[in-house]
Amino acid sequence: MSMQRLAKRVEQIAPFQVMAVMARAKQLQAAGEDVIHLEVGEPDFSAPxxxxxxxxxxxxxxxxxxxxxxxxxxxxxxxxxxxxxxxxxxxxxxxxxxxxxxxxxxxxxxxxxxxxxxxxxxxxxxxxxxxxxxxxxxxxxxxxxxxxxxxxxxxxxxxxxxxxxxxxxxxxxxxxxxxxxxxxxxxxxxxxxxxxxxxxxxxxxxxxxxxxxxxxxxxxxxxxxxxxxxxxxxxxxxxxxxxxxxxxxxxxxxxxxxxxxxxxxxxxxxxxxxxxxxxxxPDVLAECEARRQTLAKRRVTLIKGLQSLGLPIASAPQGAFYVYVDVSSITSDAMQWCLDLLQKEFVALTPGADFGMKDAHKYVRFAYTCDCERIEQALERIKRFIQA
Ligand SMILES: Cc1ncc(COP(=O)(O)O)c(C=O)c1O
Structure with missing residues (x-):
């Protein structure tokens, strides 16, 4: 055993809970499963x-x-x-x-x-x-x-x-x-x-x-x-x-x-x-603007889908590429719900506990980082998961 110690402040730094989701998603993917990633904070675009x-x-x-x-x-x-x-x-x-x-x-x-x-x-x-x-x-x-x-x-x-x-x-x-x-x-x-x-x-x-x-x-x-x-x-x-x-x-x-x-x-x-x-x-700015339009379509697809599933959106999703969703009507533990959803339906989301303390167990974050077709697929899978 080493006599050396990490600085105390390290103990106060919480690891991201989504890492557990991502680690499991990787394992599932390596095992050949088709995982839909809606957990990461970066869209599927590379730099222009x-x-x-x-x-x-x-x-x-x-x-x-x-x-x-x-x-x-x-x-x-x-x-x-x-x-x-x-x-x-x-x-x-x-x-x-x-x-x-x-x-x-x-x-x-x-x-x-x-x-x-x-x-x-x-x-x-x-x-x-x-x-x-x-x-x-x-x-x-x-x-x-x-x-x-x-x-x-x-x-x-x-x-x-x-x-x-x-x-x-x-x-x-x-x-x-x-x-x-x-x-x-x-x-x-x-x-x-x-x-x-x-x-x-x-x-x-x-x-x-x-x-x-x-x-x-x-x-x-x-x-x-x-x-x-x-x-x-x-x-x-x-x-x-x-x-x-x-x-x-x-x-x-x-x-x-x-x-x-x-x-x-x-x-x-x-x-x-x-x-x-x-x-x-100007050419790169035009490309970024076109991507914004793409994100706008994805946003509408996701919002409509969530509404048809009866999942309440917790906050007006006016920008960025996130939707924060209240899942408290179906679970009392959003983190476990994320892990179960991933395990059964191969959809990865981020639990609210990564972002806050108050009522964080009620929420999950969707990132509309995949194309509309994949988002629709994810919504289908979530529907099946909720209804199972
Ligand atoms: C609100 C906010 N601030 C800052 C960052 C850090 O971003 P970066 O260091 O990639 O510029 C992020 C990354 O997701 C973020 O969501």
């Missing part, structure tokens, strides 16, 4: 071909060294222009820090904004890694119970009362994972007013930006230059494995964020950054 080619060209040209810690100046400009063209918002390129995925951005922001012993408020349910990033820096997430009838949005009327001595900020996401809900601009503006009054910071995770099917596709940067906004090439640009994202910080935070970027990452992947420059060209 022109982006892949730009990546190859960067490698051939030897553009494989470190870049500036904050990212290639050209890429920071391209991101700034993107905000101007698509959202008519001025974002100085100096405020854009390119990171290894939104994950890198969230880790950086945890270091930048959360003191040891402090807490950050976020909705329950939300993206599970948020609370773990905060743990890394000796801070905590305090997840606020949210009601399904309110799309799992934090009640802003009681937000000020939730603020405590050790509270330093509020983290929101729109469109959100796992619920697919989209916040209104009014909601974010109101949240910012409250947070500002408390002297806190507001972070809005916009990683699913552009993937909006109902509601307004906006950026929180249109509300204030003092809001921190996280984004990524992973979702709209389908570049998950390239590991590239960014954060927009207020002027006064540039220096601090730069120091942290230098120390935490040295730089994001050079090849990925050169490839990403291609992502903002």
């Amino acid at each position: 071909e022109a982006v892949n080619e730009a990546g190859k060209a960067a490698i051939s040209a030897g553009k494989t060294g470190y870049t500036a810690a904050t990212g290639l100046p050209k890429l920071r400009h391209a991101i700034s222009e993107f905000y101007q063209q698509r959202y008519q918002v001025d974002v100085a390129p100096e405020r854009v820090i390119v990171t290894p995925g939104a994950s890198g951005a969230l880790l950086l922001l945890s270091s930048l904004m959360a003191e040891v012993g402090s807490e950050v408020l976020m909705p329950d349910p939300c993206y599970p890694c948020n609370r773990h990033f905060l743990l890394q820096v000796g801070a905590k997430a305090r997840m606020l119970e949210c009601a399904s009838v309110n799309n799992f949005e934090i009640d802003l009327d009681s937000l000020a009362a939730q603020w405590r001595e050790q509270t330093t900020g509020l983290w929101l996401a729109s469109p959100a994972n796992p619920t697919g809900s989209v916040l209104s601009k009014d909601y974010v503006a109101k949240a910012w007013d409250i947070v500002k009054q408390q002297g806190g910071h507001l972070l809005v995770d916009e990683i699913y930006q552009g993937l909006v099917f109902e509601g307004e596709d906006f950026t929180a940067l249109s509300i204030s230059d003092d809001i921190f906004v996280v984004n990524s090439f992973s979702k709209y640009f389908a570049m998950t494995g390239w590991r590239l994202g960014w954060v927009v910080v207020p002027e006064w935070a540039i220096e601090g964020a730069t120091k942290l970027a230098q120390n935490l990452f040295i730089s994001a992947s050079s090849v990925a950054q050169h490839a990403a420059l291609r992502a903002f060209q």
Whole structure:
């Protein structure tokens, strides 16, 4: 037995429950079963071909060294222009820090904004890694119970009362994972007013930006230059494995964020950054838009199917590529239900417990990552499973 020990904080990090589902799905697949994957947070698209080619060209040209810690100046400009063209918002390129995925951005922001012993408020349910990033820096997430009838949005009327001595900020996401809900601009503006009054910071995770099917596709940067906004090439640009994202910080935070970027990452992947420059060209943007249309069709297929099965959708699925579904009328344990469904009908879903505490056992997340035909097939199988 080794005398060495893992750091205590590791014990507080929950593994993803969906890993058990994915491990079983792999075994079943290896045994020749036809598994339908609706559990993973990435659609079945690869990065646009022109982006892949730009990546190859960067490698051939030897553009494989470190870049500036904050990212290639050209890429920071391209991101700034993107905000101007698509959202008519001025974002100085100096405020854009390119990171290894939104994950890198969230880790950086945890270091930048959360003191040891402090807490950050976020909705329950939300993206599970948020609370773990905060743990890394000796801070905590305090997840606020949210009601399904309110799309799992934090009640802003009681937000000020939730603020405590050790509270330093509020983290929101729109469109959100796992619920697919989209916040209104009014909601974010109101949240910012409250947070500002408390002297806190507001972070809005916009990683699913552009993937909006109902509601307004906006950026929180249109509300204030003092809001921190996280984004990524992973979702709209389908570049998950390239590991590239960014954060927009207020002027006064540039220096601090730069120091942290230098120390935490040295730089994001050079090849990925050169490839990403291609992502903002009109032909690639048109391809991403066509994919959004494809996702829109899948969304309708899935929603209609769930409705015909009588499975209540827990939150208006207006964006991203998720639908959060209430399965409490058929099970008291969504995790076990996911495992049983996989075992009997070979459909993989993510249990709600990965995203929240309150009533998480009631919910499962569907990701519409397969084509409509596969989604229909999955729904048929679920129907059979429920009726068995
Ligand atoms: C809400 C949210 N934020 C951040 C991430 C991290 O994404 P990435 O590091 O691939 O950019 C994800 C990934 O699924 C997510 O759903």
